[in-house]
Amino acid sequence: MPAAKKLLIIEKRATFKPRFTWRTKKGLPITLTGYTFFWTVRSNDGQTVYLQLTIDNGGIRVIPGKGVIQIYLDHIATEALTWTEGNHELLASVTESNGEITRTRLMQGRVVVSEVFE
Numbered sequence: 001m002p003a004a005k006k007l008l009i010i011e012k013r014a015t016f017k018p019r020f021t022w023r024t025k026k027g028l029p030i031t032l033t034g035y036t037f038f039w040t041v042r043s044n045d046g047q048t049v050y051l052q053l054t055i056d057n058g059g060i061r062v063i064p065g066k067g068v069i070q071i072y073l074d075h076i077a078t079e080a081l082t083w084t085e086g087n088h089e090l091l092a093s094v095t096e097s098n099g100e101i102t103r104t105r106l107m108q109g110r111v112v113v114s115e116v117f118e
Helices: 075-079
Strands: 008-011 020-021 036-042 049-054 059-062 068-071 085-095 101-114
Touching: 036 059
Parallel strands: 008 101
Antiparallel strands: 020 068, 036 049, 036 085, 059 068, 085 101
16 A cells, blocks of 8 residues: 655644554555654755654654554644755665564655744
């Protein structure tokens, strides 16, 4: 199944916490037990990594039995962002019983940091 394409907008000085549900082709939530997740934001040319969030660094939260994955940046982290746009991808990784590591790209697309003033 191809990765979902999603434009994400991060508002500076606001908490960023979009949630996604990973589902089977039949619409049932995937059990996330045993998976690790990586959300990476890179520069438009792909040469610079702006962000790499994981469960271990607190940037990804999951509800395993519900298939819910949440990306999380608090207001302090969004205020500190110095870039304005890039490309993102969300990867799921699991080690199979035979020791093989399988990675699945769940989502990809553009990400924009918005500095909105009225």
